[in-house]
Structures are given as structure tokens and as C-alpha cells.
Amino acid sequence: MKNGFGNSKERLSSLNPRAKPLKRPTQARAIFTVDAIYEAFVRIWQRDGWSRLTTREVALQAGVAIGTLYDYFPSKEALLSGYIRHRLDILLHDLDESVVQAIDQDWPTRIKRLIRLTCDPDDQRQPLFNHAVLLIEHQIAEAKHHRRVFDELTQKWREAFAACDDLPVQPSPATIDGWVIMAWGGRRYCVTAQPAAAQTAAWLSEMETMICSRLTSAQ
Structure with missing residues (x-):
């Protein structure tokens, strides 16, 4: 159709x-x-x-x-595809190690770290998650690849919230999924629009404030 x-x-x-x-x-x-x-x-x-x-x-x-x-x-497109998958695997590992499996963290610290690792478009550990890659993304990625990333990220975010044993009220899976869309979608848009550093920092701060405020008000 x-x-x-x-x-x-x-x-x-x-x-x-x-x-x-x-x-x-x-x-x-x-x-x-x-x-x-x-x-x-x-x-x-x-x-x-x-x-x-x-x-x-x-x-x-x-x-x-x-x-x-x-x-x-x-081909070099296959090399780019493999590299992107490699870096996504590292991101998921970092989320697991630094957020899900981390001990002696209160929930605000854990959630802020979750947001920063997921959102930051200037993360030097992801050197090719940039505007140039997005311009040729259609050459290496289909809808199923984007869906897989979304499913993996939402699963890791759900695990992160479940690890917050000091959080009185757990957000629903649907709420977490919505936050992932805002976080990952916002990161991708920052890469596309290339706002000033101060604008990106303000967005990251707002993401933290909004999600933490929602969690606090639910108590």
C-alpha cells in the first residue's frame, strides 16, 4: 500500500x-x-x-x-552496520553494568545515570553516532533493525527501574516505554538538528528533572 x-x-x-x-x-x-x-x-x-x-x-x-x-x-556499508551494532552492544553492556547491576546507588543517582548514558549525543564512547551516519542510515538499516534497538533499550530501562529497590512506586511498562522514546528520539534529533551545546545540556537536564519529578510525585 x-x-x-x-x-x-x-x-x-x-x-x-x-x-x-x-x-x-x-x-x-x-x-x-x-x-x-x-x-x-x-x-x-x-x-x-x-x-x-x-x-x-x-x-x-x-x-x-x-x-x-x-x-x-x-562492503564498507557492512562495516558501518557491524560497527553500529558493536557500539549498541557496548551501550547496552554499560547500562547493565553501570545502572542495573550497580550497588549502593539511590534511585535518583541510578536513574540520572541511565538517562545520561542513553541520551548524551556527545558521548565520546559513541564516536560515529553522528549526523553523517544518519544521512546514510537508510543504506544499512531496515525498520526491523530500529525496532530491535527499541526493544533492547526498553528492556534495559525496565531492568534499571526494577533494580531501584528504594523506589516506592514503580512506573508502568508503558510509561517506561514512553520515556525511552523521548530519550532515544531526542538524542537522535539532537544529532540531526545539531543544537548548541547549551541547548543540548538544557535538554538533558530537563529529561532528568521531568522523569525524576514524575517518580517523586508518584510516591
């Missing part, structure tokens, strides 16, 4: 068929190799930009054979 954005086939036609990584590393040596590839990928992107980045140059900078790189990434 057609709508304002065209039909589903038209929307998927822009997705590069070679944009998917072929496999994920599992052994220690393979993980080390792929991490070196990612580091070279980020370094070259930041230096030369997307249009001048090549898989051959990434392999050279990473110190691996081009065939080894192609074992994992058949």
Missing part, C-alpha cells in the same frame, strides 16, 4: 544488499582482529569522510589482509 513515504518495496530499494556483516567474531583472536578493523574504520572516517573511505585502506590501517576483512564485511 502506498503512503506519503512510498510503498515498502520503494523504501527497501535503497538498502545496499551487501550492507550486512557476514559473521560476528566469537574467538578471542577474531575479536581482536575485528576490534582493530573498527578502530581503523573510525580513524579513517574521521580523517577522510565517508566518500573517501575504502575497505582496502581500512584493512591496511588495521594491519590485516583485505581477504580477512572481507570474511566479515563484504
Whole structure:
């Protein structure tokens, strides 16, 4: 069915068929190799930009054979897709370790850390979550990929709130889902609109104030 954005086939036609990584590393040596590839990928992107980045140059900078790189990434789009997934996995791990599993934290500290880790568009640990990536996101991501990220984030946020054993009243799952949409959607819009640093800081502060105030008023 057609709508304002065209039909589903038209929307998927822009997705590069070679944009998917072929496999994920599992052994220690393979993980080390792929991490070196990612580091070279980020370094070259930041230096030369997307249009001048090549898989051959990434392999050279990473110190691996081009065939080894192609074992994992058949194109630079696949490399970008793999890197984004890699960084999302790290974000989810950080949320689990620093928020869900953290001990001796009162609920305001835990929730503020949850918001900051999820929202901050200038987080240096996410060096390619930027405007340039959003411009070519359609080449590597389908709707199901965005849905997966949303499901993973909402699950981690629910776990974070459940870990707040000093919170008298737990927010409903629907409320938490709404906050994730505001947090992650706001982060993506900050990356797109590129507001001034003071405006981004004000938004982050408002997110913290709004959610903490809601939790306090529910007591």
C-alpha cells in the first residue's frame, strides 16, 4: 500500500544488499582482529569522510589482509552496520553494568545515570553516532533493525527501574516505554538538528528533572 513515504518495496530499494556483516567474531583472536578493523574504520572516517573511505585502506590501517576483512564485511556499508551494532552492544553492556547491576546507588543517582548514558549525543564512547551516519542510515538499516534497538533499550530501562529497590512506586511498562522514546528520539534529533551545546545540556537536564519529578510525585 502506498503512503506519503512510498510503498515498502520503494523504501527497501535503497538498502545496499551487501550492507550486512557476514559473521560476528566469537574467538578471542577474531575479536581482536575485528576490534582493530573498527578502530581503523573510525580513524579513517574521521580523517577522510565517508566518500573517501575504502575497505582496502581500512584493512591496511588495521594491519590485516583485505581477504580477512572481507570474511566479515563484504562492503564498507557492512562495516558501518557491524560497527553500529558493536557500539549498541557496548551501550547496552554499560547500562547493565553501570545502572542495573550497580550497588549502593539511590534511585535518583541510578536513574540520572541511565538517562545520561542513553541520551548524551556527545558521548565520546559513541564516536560515529553522528549526523553523517544518519544521512546514510537508510543504506544499512531496515525498520526491523530500529525496532530491535527499541526493544533492547526498553528492556534495559525496565531492568534499571526494577533494580531501584528504594523506589516506592514503580512506573508502568508503558510509561517506561514512553520515556525511552523521548530519550532515544531526542538524542537522535539532537544529532540531526545539531543544537548548541547549551541547548543540548538544557535538554538533558530537563529529561532528568521531568522523569525524576514524575517518580517523586508518584510516591
